[in-house]
Amino acid sequence: MDKYLKRQSIRDNVRMQRRMLTKKQQYQYAKMLALRALKDKRIQRANKLAIFLSFDNEINTNLLINMLWKETKIVYLPVLHPFAPGHLLFMQYNPNTPLVINRLNIYEPQLDVTTLLLLNQLDICFIPLVAFDNYGNRLGMGGGFYDRMLYSWYTGEFTFCPIGLAYDCQYQTEAIPTEKWDIPLPEVITPSCHWHWNIALK
Ligand SMILES: Nc1ncnc2c1ncn2[C@@H]1O[C@H](COP(=O)(O)OP(=O)(O)OP(=O)(O)O)[C@@H](O)[C@H]1O
Ligand SMILES: [Mg+2]
16 A cells, blocks of 8 residues: 555544544543653653643543643643744643634634743653554654654754653554654653653754
């Protein structure tokens, strides 16, 4: 099968599996994920963390976000860059931050340059994904947004720690076919496992 079609078929498969989880499973898994994340020493020590609001049946991040707020951490969400297509900015997210729906139908904080994150200050970046494999290869929704964002980590320009968040069913036993622009993840947290890979930086 053509590589593009193979990647699409993995995405379709995983998205279908995520849709089949019951409400009870979704809640239990989200709770397990949040508790596992907070067991991690670097997450405990982190001050500024970027995360995402769940979309398309992604594992729910609201519990984790609430726990981070309780620990008085500074939380950021991605915002579509207003001028640079395909790029993300990160804006501070508090319980009272106004959210708007962007053109991809995802909630994002209203653009406010005063709360923009500078990536050199970021400690942890939680990353959404559709599928991951045994090497840390990652498939997203297909926009290349996080590949572009992760490039600055991959080249060593910034030293934040990227961590994928996913359900266990998003793991692929067969290697995901990659493209030259894909950036692998050094870590993924699922409800039942914290995966680590040694990714050689560029
Ligand atoms: N660093 C980059 N520079 C230019 N284009 C890129 C870059 N990374 C990805 N792209 C483009 O983005 C498109 C989608 O890439 P890909 O299929 O890898 O998305 P994805 O990893 O699933 O999505 P995302 O990162 O948003 O979750 C590709 O057509 C590719 O040309
Ligand atoms: Mg990619």
